[in-house]
Amino acid sequence: MIQCKDFAPRITERGPFGGASEYESFSEVVSAVNQWIENTTIQVINVETVVLPDRIEGTSDDVYGLTSSNGFYPVMISQGVTINCFQCVRVWYRE
Template sequence: MIEFKDFAPEVRKEGNLFSQPSFEEFSESLKRANEWVESDNVDVVNIETVVVPNIHRPNEEGTTDVDLQTYGGSHWHQFIRVWYRAESDE
């Protein structure tokens, strides 16, 4: 069975009416992805960079949300998706 795991830059500081939120560097997401692959001995199928809008807005569900709104000012975010072969329960 094929599954995926996402590694998105984490919010360092929430934004408000007067300031934008700040996020960790993309390289930190890559570091977490590499550590996960190495520590769990993952059978990687593919690794990709995905770019989507507004994944950190309060009404959005993050990297797996199927309907991301782009009204008003949009902020585009990139994250790493690792596709891997999951161990079968059989």
């Protein structure tokens, strides 16, 4: 069965109200992906970069990083309303 796993930068420093203020770089995310691939017994099918919104259902800051310092993209979804999107790595694999 083909599966995928997304990797996004994790928060490295919190702001004054508990929100994120500093994040892993994209190269740190790529290093985490390489480490995960080395430590698992999977067959990698494809690796790609994807841009994902900063709010992803079923995730939390400590489990799935939601932001990136060098991969931050504000996207306007309607007049005056923007969402933050972040560059992530998606690994397609077979167990």
